Amino acid sequence: MKVAFQTLGCRVNVYDSEAMIEMFKKDGYELVDFNESADVYVINTCTVTNMGDKKSRQYISRAKRKNPQATVAVVGCYSQVSKEDVMEIPGVDVILGSRNKSDIVYHVNQARAEKRQIVEVTDKLILNSKFEDLGVTGYEGKTRAFLKIQDGCNRFCTYCIIPYARGGLSSKNPEKVLDEIRKLSEEGYTEVILSGIHIASYGHDLQEKWDLLDLLDQIEDIDGIRRVRIGSIEPMFFKEGRMDRIVKLTKLCPHFHLSLQSGSDRTLQRMNRRYTAGDFEEVVAELRQKMPDVSITTDVIVGFPGESEEEFQETFDFLGRLNLTKVHTFKYSQRKGTPAYQMKDQVSGEIKDIRSKQIMTQSNEKETVFLESYLGKSLMVLYEEGKGGIHFGYSANYLKIRVESNEDIQGKYLETKIVGLNEDYLIGEFI
Ligand code: SF4
Known part of the structure; x- marks a missing residue:
């Protein structure tokens, strides 16, 4: 039996797909390319923008065209948020929500045998803080291993569908995380990347409260692991008295992707981000002072509702001053189901294009300067x-x-x- 996967969206979705692929392989399936004819097609969807929904639907039709007899399973964020819509798409046999992926092989096999549609979508996911442990890590080559340590988010930034699509904050048991890292080290991996949707809140949902920093402290003692990276993280993680402990960590890599989103306090407030541009700047300055060679990258959203020319200019000037290694620019995209969808003063596509190009050009210039500073070193x-x-x-x-x-x-x-x-x-x- 052949299975083909199509994964949309973020890195966490990529790990989830890798874990599901492993489950299918263990059941005797052979993995083939999505463009080939397969017995089972799995589309791990994204719903972060309306475009994510559209693409998810396109892949579902493509799978059915490739093999009309195939079993099509639609999993992840789009099925979670728009279960009814997915159920109505012709030819979808299995629909699983964001935290219903661990039994995918069972559900697919059952749908094939019984020739009926199976729907498993946990409702009210936002109230559910159970971590769905898919038990497998993702690997990049033979040197780095990824570990998903956390899922979901309780922050409710006004543009973001994630709390609704992936549910509330849920953390993987720290002992399990540490055990898996020990195993990875025994297998010869020397670098691990800890990732999740909002890893700054890691452990805060656990009965016995943990913090990402506690986990990083414990990894210091695992022989064989030489480098630890953390995925995108909120700047405020570095406040709250953590900085002194962070700089003592010998394995934590000096590369941080700090999500900024805007350099204008007024925009940040409308986004419901819980820091100011000044807070962000302080964190960057402190990191640079205490961690030699630190490289800081970030994300910025342009054209958020109500972003005036003046607010955009504040962001542009802020980034100009900060000299970050790289800025990933996203044009705000209206997402139904989020508070920002309803906000007035939506910014036109034309203005978003102009602003995004300005930030990209600035970022490319800064990146070159940063890279050039390493010549001869x-x-x-x-x-x-x-x-x-x-x-x-x-x-x-x-x-x-x-x-x-x-x-x-x-x-x-x-x-x-x-x-x-x-x-x-x-x-x-x-x-
Ligand atoms: S912190 Fe905000 S942007 Fe990030 S996942 Fe949570 S709600 Fe979304």
Whole structure:
């Protein structure tokens, strides 16, 4: 039996798909490309924008066109938020919500055998803080392993559907997280990436309260693990008295993706973000002062409802002053079911385009300056898979480095001198 996957949306969805693929393989399924004819198609959907919904529907029709006899399973955020809509799409056999993925193989096999539609979507997900442990981590090459340690969010930013689509904050049991990291270390992994939807709140839902920092402290003691990265995180995590403990961690990589969203306090307030631009700036300054070589990247949304020319300019000037390594720009997209959908003064697509281009151009310039500052310096690089004598790896602060070598250097940490740069990576040589 053949199964094909299509995954939309965020990194967390990618991990969930990897876990589900493993479950199908264990049941004897062979994984094939989504464009091939398969017996089962799984579409792990996204609903973060209306475009996510549209794309999810397109993949469902594409699967049915490829093999009209196939079983089609639609899982994840779109099925969670719009279960009824998905049920009405012709040819959908299995519909599973955001926290109903662990029994996917059982449901698919049952739908095939009984030739009926199966719907398993936990209602009122926002009140549900049970972590659905899919038990498998995602791997990138043979050097880095991803661990989803948390799901859902209780923050309710006004533009975001996630609390409704993925439910409330739910954290993976810390002992299980630590056990999995120990196992990864025994298998030879030296770098782990902790990720989730809102990892800054990790552990706050657990009976015995934990904090992400407690987890990071414990990982310090796991032999074999040399680097720990954390996914996108809210700037305020670095406040609340944590900074001094954070800078003592020897394994935590000095690369942070701090979500800013706007450099204007008025916009941030309408977004229901719980910090000011000043708070963000303080965190950046402190990190730079206490962590040499720290690299800070961020996300910005342009064209949020009511974003005036003046507010946008505040964001633009703020970013101009901060000199971050990279700014990922998103054009605000109206999402039904969120408070911002109803807000007045929606910004036109044309203005969003202009603003987004301005931020991107600024970001590219800043990135080049940051990369150029490494010319002539040396960095410790963990090398990943290479082909034909060309290898790529990453420094602790997440700079991508290319070297030429005929040796097998995969999984090795090697001191590398930076001798040049390309558009999005540095060129290195061994010292
Ligand atoms: S913090 Fe805000 S933007 Fe992030 S997932 Fe939660 S609600 Fe969405």
